[in-house]
Structure formats: structure tokens, C-alpha cells
Amino acid sequence: MADPVLKLEGVVSGYGDTTVLHGIDLTVGQGERVAIIGRNGVGKTTLLSTVMGLTRLHAGRVMSAGVDVSTLAPHKRVGAGLGLVPQTRDIFPSLTVEENLLAGLRGDARIDEAYEMFPRLAERRSNGGAQLSGGEQQMLAIARTLLGQPRLLMLDEPLEGLAPVICDMLMETFERIAADGTHTVLLVEQHTELALDFAERVVILDAGAVVEDATAEALRADPARVERHVGVGMLAD
Numbered sequence: 001m002a003d004p005v006l007k008l009e010g011v012v013s014g015y016g017d018t019t020v021l022h023g024i025d026l027t028v029g030q031g032e033r034v035a036i037i038g039r040n041g042v043g044k045t046t047l048l049s050t051v052m053g054l055t056r057l058h059a060g061r062v063m064s065a066g067v068d069v070s071t072l073a074p075h076k077r078v079g080a081g082l083g084l085v086p087q088t089r090d091i092f093p094s095l096t097v098e099e100n101l102l103a104g105l106r107g108d109a110r111i112d113e114a115y116e117m118f119p120r121l122a123e124r125r126s127n128g129g130a131q132l133s134g135g136e137q138q139m140l141a142i143a144r145t146l147l148g149q150p151r152l153l154m155l156d157e158p159l160e161g162l163a164p165v166i167c168d169m170l171m172e173t174f175e176r177i178a179a180d181g182t183h184t185v186l187l188v189e190q191h192t193e194l195a196l197d198f199a200e201r202v203v204i205l206d207a208g209a210v211v212e213d214a215t216a217e218a219l220r221a222d223p224a225r226v227e228r229h230v231g232v233g234m235l236a237d
């Protein structure tokens with residue numbers, strides 16, 4: 001069997017001497033769609049940042065497709081097939097859309113792939129990053145990460161603060177990306193309902209630890225397992 005796209009073994013990580021994640025074991029197989037949910041501040045962003053090498057790893061290992069990337073710099077992890085669309089989007093405001101996309105380009109990826117996925121970006125290719133709406137910035141952040149040809153696409157609360165019509169469009173895009181046979185998607189999402197709709201498997205974090213790792217179907221059938229950790233009323237009846 002192929003090595004998992006991502007394997008965390010006993011990961012303890014945080015910022016400086018502070019630890020936020022307290023021994024995470026998590027395996028994500030090729031082609032899976034996994035959502036990570038949990039209350040504010042439980043460590044969801046820290047988990048994705050740890051995979052990319054943006055936190056301090058105090059203990060444990062991060063493996064990507066059988067390779068130990070634990071000590072690699074973030075840009076080297078991009079080369080190893082890991083891609084993150086951060087919550088802060090991190091586009092370059094003073095560069096044009098096209099220049100932002102060029103910054104993410106790797107291998108034989110083509111800028112046109114980004115424009116095919118998001119025609120709106122083609123229309124705005126000469127506009128500066130700072131001139132874009134929030135939705136356009138998110139499209140740009142997603143497209144730029146995809147041009148890095150990640151095996152694992154990690155999305156950190158990609159719908160936050162966006163209009164419902166943009167959210168619907170982005171969710172459809174994520175569905176297409178997840179179904180194209182080349183991407184594995186790890187989605188951090190505040191909205192439990194959306195996470196369960198999108199993902200086949202849901203991991204719940206609480207206080208820096210994995211407290212549930214189950215199919216979306218199993219969690220839907222037993223809402224108390226979810227509500228115990230994310231609060232009641234987070235799931236539709």
C-alpha cells in the first residue's frame with residue numbers, strides 16, 4: 001500500500017517554549033478528504049502550521065509520502081508536496097494577480113490552470129493584490145497554492161468572512177479538487193455542518209489533542225460525540 005500522504009507521529013508543537021499540540025497522531029491517506037474541527041484556540045491552525053514547518057516541533061515526526069519532513073524548511077515542504085492556504089491568505093498586496101500566481105508556480109504547472117479554475121482571476125490578472133475583494137484574494141491564495149502542485153492541499157478556514165455566494169462557489173471548487181484524483185484535502189472549518197458535508201472523515205481537536213477521529217457518517221449518527229467538543233446546536237437536525 002502507498003505511504004500515507006501525511007502522517008503525524010506523537011507531534012508536540014507550539015510557539016517558542018509554549019506547547020499547543022500535545023502528542024498528535026494522525027494519518028491521512030491518498031485521496032482522502034478530512035476535516036478538522038474544534039472550538040476556537042484548540043490548535044487547528046497550529047496543526048496545519050506544524051505540517052508546513054511554521055511552528056516549533058518539540059517532539060514527534062511529520063511524514064509526507066514516507067519522507068520525514070520534520071526538519072525541512074517550509075519551502076522544502078512545498079517541494080515535498082505539501083500545500084497550505086493559510087487563514088491569513090498571505091497574498092502579496094503590492095504584486096499583481098499574475099505575479100502572485102508566478103510566485104507559486106512549480107514543476108510543469110501552468111498559470112492558465114489557475115485562470116480556468118477561477119475565471120475571475122483572469123479578468124483581474126493585472127490588478128494589484130490589494131485591490132482584490134476578500135473572495136478574490138481567497139481565490140488567488142487557493143490558486144497560488146495549487147500551482148505548487150501539492151499532493152496534500154490544506155485549507156485553513158477558507159470561507160471565513162466571505163459572502164454566501166462566494167462560499168458556495170468555493171465549496172464546489174473544493175469538491176472538484178478533491179475529486180480530481182491527484183489531491184488529498186485537509187480542511188479546517190469552523191462550521192461543523194459544512195465540514196461534515198464536505199469530508200468523509202472528521203477529526204475533532206480539543207485542547208491540543210485529537211478527541212475524535214471518525215467518519216462523517218458516524219458523527220452525524222451520534223451528534224453528542226460532536227457537540228461535547230464543539231458546543232450544542234452546531235449540527236442541523
Ligand SMILES: Nc1ncnc2c1ncn2[C@@H]1O[C@H](COP(=O)(O)OP(=O)(O)OP(=O)(O)O)[C@@H](O)[C@H]1O
Binds near residue numbers: 020039040043047
Ligand atoms: N504565533 C503564535 N504565537 C504564540 N501563540 C500562538 C500563536 N498562534 C496561536 N497561538 C496560540 O496557540 C493556541 C492555538 O491557536 P490556533 O490558532 O492553533 O487555534 P485554532 O483552533 O486554529 O483557533 P481559531 O479557530 O480561533 O483559528 C491559542 O492559545 C493561541 O493563542
